[in-house]
Amino acid sequence: MNDLINVSNISISFTQYVKGLNQRELKVITDLTLDIKEGEIVAVLGSSGSGKSLLAHAILGILPHNANLSGTMMYKGEVLNSELKEKLRGDEIALIPQSVNFLDPLMKVSDQVIGECKDEAEEKEKRAKQRAIFEKYGLSEEVDDMYPFQLSGGMARRVLVSTALLSNPKLVIADEPTPGLDEKSVEETLNHLRQMAEDNVGVLLITHDIDAALKVANRIAIFYSGYVIEVANVDDFSGEGENLLHPYTKSLYNALPENGFNLTLGHQPLHGEIPSGCPYYDRCDHRLENCDKIRPNLISIDENKKVRCFKYER
Amino acid sequence: MDKSVNKTNKFDILGSMNLRTKTLLAIGLSVFILVLVVIISFFIDPSSITTDWSVMNKPPSLEHLFGTDWMGRDMFTRTLKGLGLSVQIGFFASVLSSIIAVALAFLSSFNKYLDSFVSWLIDVFLSIPHLLLIVLISIALGGGAFGVLVGVAFTHWTSLARVLRAEIKRIKTSEFVTISEELGKSKFWIARKQILPLVFSQVIVGTILIFPHAIMHEASVTFLGFGLSPHEPAIGIILSESMKYLATGNWWLALFPGLSLLILVLLFDIAGENIKKMLDPASAND
């Protein structure tokens, strides 16, 4: 399998003003490294509101005005700079957004899905394709002329998924596609992702839903306080979790209902209060000498697995 | 490395590092000029604006920066005196306006009938064009500076009252107010001790932002010939007089006093907006 996208040492921060207009730097994502191969589903798993969506926006080049981005991205071996991002987005790279809020409230669904057309021939062709995809997802012809607010939750989700397919993408970024859906719709959505992977599309699944991630992903990157602390194979999440490396991943696995619901005390440090050492230091029960002072690097264990912990450095 | 991204980063940091300093500078500078204008205008002896037929209708020169009028009076001194008067009327009018706004906003928070009464009252005051209402009120009070002042004050409280009304509603749903209510504290006590301190900064900003409008409306009404007597050196009167001399080419009579008024109003706006930014950083984050 070929590498589709390589993201290395990405950091995203915001300059913020607080009372009295003193400014501070707010780091949301620090030193994130990740790769996705063709036909592979990689999940980025982190708690909600931790800023993982910004990774998607960074890859697409649609970060907000006041965001600062550093690090390198490669797409099929080519440097992914803003020009390339602009060329690829909506074409080879597609986004499945979180909610119906990502649809223009004043535009009919079908008009949005097909996007801008240069001439009538193109419009006709795109409309036909859109109809076919909608049909595949069980969206009747009435849906074409609906406004986003008229869609039910499940319908909206299917519309959002079908927008991604209109351009035959190579990489699909699904940003929290499951929350708020009933079990059947979740299953349905995950099936769509599986189907895409079978068609040799790479999928980046950004989620806080560990069940969903375990069901579809090949690999899971664990996101903690803005850091990726481990990239594990999905098979590692089995048995006693003995193949999991990072203490946090282990505790996460042990907290699952079927594994005894063992919760670890404490909470993730918020943005802006991350300690200088390991972000997990406060809650870790394998602390080493320097863990509170020096931040461990993300090291590769083998081709697929990575971890950010001094225990595995040698 | 993505070069274009890197470039904008640098620019952003540079541009934003200065924001606090820039804001403070803008506030300091505009307040300084405004205070200066008021102080100087206080010390101008009205008798120094005397008629001097030897320097009638002189265009601007080093001696008379803004030129002289048809009676040989120095336009620079007259303008300064007029600006001082405008600031005074504007000050009293906007303070009075804010007092009305605060009183009505608190009144609306007492019960829902008073609340709908206040929002209805706002509708009534917005339904007559401001300028016409000021004229009407100043006529009712028999004209004069006092009439204009009250007229301006009674037409400028609506927007601040709206903002405060919404803000007080928000505060009243917060926990510490609910607890005080359960402890049996009176509505008046809660208003004075718990709500007023929280909306205080908004009241200050609101008052400063009423100021420029008040000054402008005062000038407009005097320009139309209501309120102040033609002997007062108000900007509106100076400009209305200048109209008669435009055709003869005395452009400086209208240009400089008006420009000074514009700068004065602009300074108030800048000061107000920047103070608002300092107190409410969310607006600066964008």
Add this chain to the structure above:
Amino acid sequence: MIDKKKIAKFLGYKIVRFAILLVVVILLSFILIDMSPINPVNAYISNMVVGPEKIAKLEAYWGVNQPITVKLMNWLGNILTGDFGTSLIYRTPVLQVISEKFTASLILMLSSWVISGVLGFILGVLAGFKRDTWVDKAVKVYCYILQSAPTFWIALLVVMIFSIWLGWFPVSGGVPIGALSNTVSFWDWLRHLILPAFTLSILGVASIALYTRDKLIEVMSTDYFLFAQARGESGWTLIKRHGIRNILLPAITLQFLSFSELFGGTVLVEQVFMYPGIGQAAVSAGLRSDVPLLLGIVIFSAIFVYVGNLIADVLYNFVDPRIREGEESG
């Protein structure tokens, strides 16, 4: 489609509300005049020779020497029956003066309203689209300055530049008061309309342009705008498809809400250009104690402002599909 029954109900509610508001405005303005040292009857008498019969009629109209409540009811009754009294300055019924003057002003107001709306919207979109570039900065500076500029001073500058310095237009005046429709030729009239309309237009641009700019920037940071970008839309088409679509209605609504300022601006501009419209009539009425005319103008200006607000309300409630169809299905 638009629900006729709903719109009728809405309008009915609005009209009742307006009727109450109008009564209050009538009473309020009457009380204000009653407080003033002006005596409408004396003001009338002192301006011309009047017979005792006429005086008695005037005293009856104004309810002289009666308690304020009786006077109020008397006056309200007169107004409701359409009797606005006789103008002191023009010596014709107030309604006739107002209809003539308002027509003249409406042309002025309407033309500058349209021009400033279109121009302001275009400038606002440009500034928002080209955010933080020199275009944006130029538009912002222009708007901030004009927002702080006294209307009448800008009017004076326009006179100085175009009438006196360049000599393109007459130096105000010229059209005798009351001789608008028949004695003056169309071109003459147009020559007198252009400068005041121009002045009002360049002033009206400021608020709508700043609003449009901010609104566009707001839309540009929404999720749906972001997603449109993620789908590969960009540049001007993106602004057109998702930006303008979402800001046009609020901008038009705002423009309708600006009738009050428009009226105020017209009063000042008419004064400088001596344009024989409702503003000039209002000022003369105020200065020369023409009480019936002043009260009549106050009432009609309130109607004018209310109509603007009403249209804005209708637009807001019945054009946006979210509100229009959302309530229908819900």
